[in-house]
Structures are given as C-alpha cells and as structure tokens.
Amino acid sequence: MPEGDTIFRAAAALHRALAGRTVTGFDTALAPLARVHDDTPVTGRTIERCESVGKHLLIWFSGDLVLRTHMRMSGSWHLYRPAERWQRPARAMRVRLDTDAWVAVAFDVPVAEFLRGRDLPRSRALASLGPDLLSPDFDRAEGLRRLAAAGDRSIAEALLDQGVVAGIGNIFKSEVLFLAHVHPDRPASSLGDDERVSIIDTALKVMRANTGARAGGPIVTYRGLRHAMRRASPEESVWVYGRGGKPCRKCGTPIASAKRGLDARATFWCAHCQH
Numbered sequence: 398m399p400e401g402d403t404i405f406r407a408a409a410a411l412h413r414a415l416a417g418r419t420v421t422g423f424d425t426a427l428a429p430l431a432r433v434h435d436d437t438p439v440t441g442r443t444i445e446r447c448e449s450v451g452k453h454l455l456i457w458f459s460g461d462l463v464l465r466t467h468m469r470m471s472g473s474w475h476l477y478r479p480a481e482r483w484q485r486p487a488r489a490m491r492v493r494l495d496t497d498a499w500v501a502v503a504f505d506v507p508v509a510e511f512l513r514g515r516d517l518p519r520s521r522a523l524a525s526l527g528p529d530l531l532s533p534d535f536d537r538a539e540g541l542r543r544l545a546a547a548g549d550r551s552i553a554e555a556l557l558d559q560g561v562v563a564g565i566g567n568i569f570k571s572e573v574l575f576l577a578h579v580h581p582d583r584p585a586s587s588l589g590d591d592e593r594v595s596i597i598d599t600a601l602k603v604m605r606a607n608t609g610a611r612a613g614g615p616i617v618t619y620r621g622l623r624h625a626m627r628r629a630s631p632e633e634s635v636w637v638y639g640r641g642g643k644p645c646r647k648c649g650t651p652i653a654s655a656k657r658g659l660d661a662r663a664t665f666w667c668a669h670c671q672h
C-alpha cells in the first residue's frame with residue numbers, strides 16, 4: 398500500500414505539471430466517470446489544483462468538479478509528454494487527462510469518483526479520515542485523542558487505521574514503532590501518554606522528512622549506511638521494515654517479523670529495543 402508521503406509527492410508532481418492548464422481531452426475506462434463526463438464534460442475545464450488528503454488524491458477542476466482517486470495496493474498516476482510512450486499497457490489505463498503540455502494517466506486505480514467540490518466535506522471516504530499527518534495544519538491534539546481511543550486493537554493495527562491518523566502505511570507503521578520503542582503487538586489501550594506523543598511526533602517527523610524538497614527515492618528513516626557514491630537500496634534506508642532475521646541496527650538482535658491481521662500485512666520489530 399502506498400504510504401501517505403508517496404501520494405503527497407504524486408499530488409505535488411501533478412499539481413506542478415497541471416495546475417492552471419485546460420483539459421483538452423478526457424478518457425476513462427470507468428463507466429461512472431464516463432457518465433459524468435457525458436453529462437458535464439471535463440474537457441474545456443481548467444485544472445485548478447491537485448492535492449492529497451490522507452491517501453486520497455484530489456484533482457480540482459473549474460466548475461466545482463473534483464476527481465477523487467485512491468491507489469490502494471495497485472494504482473498509480475503517471476505524467477507523460479503528449480507523444481511519450483507509456484510505461485504501462487493502455488489496457489491498465491483507468492483515467493486519462495490531456496492538456497497542451499502533459500498527459501496524466503491513472504493506471505489500475507481501483508477507486509475513482511467525480512464529486513462536486515461542495516459535497517466533498519460530506520463524502521464518506523474523506524469525512525471518516527483522522528487528522529492528516531502531511532497536512533500543514535495537522536491537528537496533533539485530535540490525533541493523540543483518536544489514538545487514545547483506539548481500543549484494544551494492537552498499536553500496529555491502529556496506526557494503519559486511516560480514521561485514527563491519516564497517511565501511515567505498512568512501512569512507516571513498522572518504522573515509527575521501532576523509533577518510538579513500542580512493540581507492535583501492544584494493545585493501543587495499554588499505551589501511556591508519553592508513548593502516544595512519541596508515536597505521533599515520530600510519525601510526523603519521518604513522514605515530513607519523506608516529503609521534503611530532497612525526498613523522492615525509497616522511503617528513508619535510517620541514514621547510517623548511506624554512501625555518497627552509491628545508490629541506496631530500500632533495504633538500506635530503513636531500520637526494520639523488510640529486514641526480518643537481519644541484525645537490529647541498534648542492538649544486533651535479529652529483527653522479528655510476522656504477518657497479522659485480515660490482509661496479513663507484514664510487521665517488523667526488534668524484540669530487544671521495543672517494549
């Protein structure tokens with residue numbers, strides 16, 4: 398599942414390329430979107446802005462029309478120059494937006510809908526989101542309150558619940574809990590105030606570090622082994638994620654891993670450093 402920072406960067410790239418441009422062509426493989434386009438054409442509208450809200454990507458068009466997409470596990474947005482060859486097959490295209498300078502293509506997005514901007518606050522998908530870690534006005538007190546109310550679920554599960562705080566995916570889940578020294582199996586209800594603060598502040602720090610001006614490669618939470626002349630592999634840039642059986646970077650204990658929960662997403666942790 399893409400992390401919030403990935404969607405944030407995708408939205409920023411789309412915004413830089415598309416904002417202020419006029420849609421010169423629109424195509425979609427999704428019938429509900431095609432119906433809206435037939436009734437109220439997208440072509441001819443101006444793209445006002447592109448932004449992320451949690452892991453949702455919103456493209457705002459003139460005339461109060463918003464395209465909401467969610468990538469889940471498989472979806473992606475690509476930007477191409479008009480004559481450029483796509484990196485994915487045309488049959489994977491779900492939405493295509495043409496402008497004079499750029500073509501934006503959504504491949505395999507499982508969730509896409511048009512909304513009126515004025516209906517957005519009432520959209521169920523967005524209204525249920527917790528505070529967005531990547532929003533400049535992240536409501537920290539509300540994030541802490543929701544975490545305190547997350548119940549007996551494991552903290553690992555609670556962090557993936559976008560209704561607690563929005564933006565954390567499976568990689569940051571393991572990384573944040575390692576950095577906060579909290580064992581992923583702890584019931585959320587067992588955490589102390591200081592542990593919740595540590596988790597939220599760590600999450601803010603690593604997510605923001607991954608959306609800064611120099612971000613763009615694999616997720617980075619660990620910089621110890623970086624060498625200037627060598628490209629970092631994803632495994633070299635994290636503390637525990639994907640490092641099952643390898644020595645903890647702090648204490649040398651082999652990193653533990655387990656697949657838990659409904660969709661069996663992997664969790665990684667150090668049994669010595671996390672309590």
Ligand SMILES: [Zn+2]
Pocket residue numbers: 645646647648649650667668669670671
């Ligand atoms: Zn350790």
